[in-house]
Amino acid sequence: MPVWTAYNSEPVAFQYLAAPQRADVIVVGAGITGALVAAAVTAAGLSCVIVDRRPPAGGSTGASTALLQWEIDTPLTHLADHIGFERARQAWLRSFRAVDDLASLVRQLRIPCDFRERRAIYLAGDTLSASALVEEGRWRRQIGLPSGYLDAPSLRSLAGLDREAALLSDRVADVDPSRLTKGLLRRAAARRCRVYSPVQIADVAPSSRKVAMATSEGLELEARAVVFATGYELADGVPSAGHRRSSTWAFATYPQPQALWGCGELIWEAADPYLYIRTTVDGRVVVGGEDEDIQNDKARDALLPVKIGHLQEKTKRLLPWLDVSAEFAWAGTFGESETGLPSIGLVPGMPNCYAVLGYGGNGLTFGLVAAQIIRSFLTGQPDPDSGLFAFES
Numbered sequence: 001m002p003v004w005t006a007y008n009s010e011p012v013a014f015q016y017l018a019a020p021q022r023a024d025v026i027v028v029g030a031g032i033t034g035a036l037v038a039a040a041v042t043a044a045g046l047s048c049v050i051v052d053r054r055p056p057a058g059g060s061t062g063a064s065t066a067l068l069q070w071e072i073d074t075p076l077t078h079l080a081d082h083i084g085f086e087r088a089r090q091a092w093l094r095s096f097r098a099v100d101d102l103a104s105l106v107r108q109l110r111i112p113c114d115f116r117e118r119r120a121i122y123l124a125g126d127t128l129s130a131s132a133l134v135e136e137g138r139w140r141r142q143i144g145l146p147s148g149y150l151d152a153p154s155l156r157s158l159a160g161l162d163r164e165a166a167l168l169s170d171r172v173a174d175v176d177p178s179r180l181t182k183g184l185l186r187r188a189a190a191r192r193c194r195v196y197s198p199v200q201i202a203d204v205a206p207s208s209r210k211v212a213m214a215t216s217e218g219l220e221l222e223a224r225a226v227v228f229a230t231g232y233e234l235a236d237g238v239p240s241a242g243h244r245r246s247s248t249w250a251f252a253t254y255p256q257p258q259a260l261w262g263c264g265e266l267i268w269e270a271a272d273p274y275l276y277i278r279t280t281v282d283g284r285v286v287v288g289g290e291d292e293d294i295q296n297d298k299a300r301d302a303l304l305p306v307k308i309g310h311l312q313e314k315t316k317r318l319l320p321w322l323d324v325s326a327e328f329a330w331a332g333t334f335g336e337s338e339t340g341l342p343s344i345g346l347v348p349g350m351p352n353c354y355a356v357l358g359y360g361g362n363g364l365t366f367g368l369v370a371a372q373i374i375r376s377f378l379t380g381q382p383d384p385d386s387g388l389f390a391f392e393s
Contacts, residue, residue: 002063002252002328006328011182017199017219021194021222024224024225025038025227026211026225026226031052031060032057032180032181032363032367036184036367038188039188040371040375041371042193046379049196050188050196056195060334062332065288067266067278067361070097071122072092072340073360076139076140079339082338089143090388091341091385094388095362098365098366101372106180109183113180113183115180116173116174118263119265121268124163125271133167134165148167149168150167161318172266174266174278174279204235206351206352208351211225225352226353228347228353229355230357231359234335237347237353238347242338242358243357244293244335245293245336246335247293248333249304252285253285253286253325253327258283273289274291275287275288275311275315275318276288277318285315287311303331304329334359335358337360343358344386344389345386369385369389
């Protein structure tokens with residue numbers, strides 16, 4: 001059970017699909033990415049229908065720990081080796097802007113979701129040693145990102161952490177992902193958006209002018225464009241090359257605001273798998289990690305006691321004063337890519353069909369980027385980064 005169930009959130013009105021539907025855009029998926037896309041396209045004046053086989057904000061969204069970082073899972077120095085410095089620079093800067101854009105969107109729409117601006121501590125580990133962190137920080141500052149090096153004494157002084165080194169980055173955030181998703185869906189519904197659940201799509205027939213769809217119950221849907229925002233559950237026809245599914249585990253402590261460190265900075269490691277830690281508005285500590293390539297839900301959930309035990313041990317070593325008793329514990333599955341970057345855009349061979357996949361630890365921020373890029377396609381206003389994240393044809 002994710003910790004977000006502890007906080008009251010206004011429900012989202014959704015309907016049972018009983019008749020054929022038409023809209024400018026059909027979004028398959030009522031999680032955070034689908035909600036961001038719906039908010040973006042309805043703000044552009046387009047009508048929208050959202051369908052999902054689960055209730056809104058279910059699936060991976062409810063399991064998210066919602067660290068809103070512009071720091072991509074693949075370090076800038078490593079990503080440059082994979083795709084070249086200029087493209088790596090472009091990706092990191094777009095991720096950086098996405099956090100600011102998401103903050104602006106939350107303020108503009110007045111969504112109550114416990115959005116808080118934070119700083120992030122990125123600890124040295126087996127992916128980047130202390131000396132490699134120096135180089136990583138230099139590269140970040142070179143392209144204009146607010147990230148500085150902390151040696152061991154500075155790290156102890158800031159947050160009481162006894163580790164060799166870290167990078168300290170500004171202008172990150174955390175949020176309640178369930179309340180954010182539901183808030184976005186309510187704002188979209190106040191425009192021209194309808195949400196239907198449970199709906200299982202059985203057939204998709206794209207053409208140059210429209211996309212026709214059929215549900216498992218035989219109802220027809222039609223739109224100018226379809227967006228698959230289904231997370232790790234890839235729709236038929238969406239390329240899966242370079243994409244894989246992994247499982248993660250997380251727990252949340254009881255409230256203990258007196259035991260928090262520094263200013264409640266987000267904490268994560270330059271390690272594989274990495275530990276990630278954040279706080280909540282009522283002083284809980286949320287810890288996640290132990291990621292593993294397990295795709296079966298039953299096998300994933302069976303490991304919950306063992307994985308939570310490992311996370312508690314790691315947390316106690318890092319934060320020895322903390323009570324690591326778990327009031328909430330859960331597991332989730334997510335998609336990730338070889339580079340840590342998402343794939344966003346037109347699905348090859350499927351006209352007027354768009355998809356978003358491959359998020360890793362940046363699901364919320366890359367979801368915002370996806371919404372912006374897809375809106376640009378649908379409104380005929382080119383996005384300068386669309387080619388960076390495009391599917392290979």
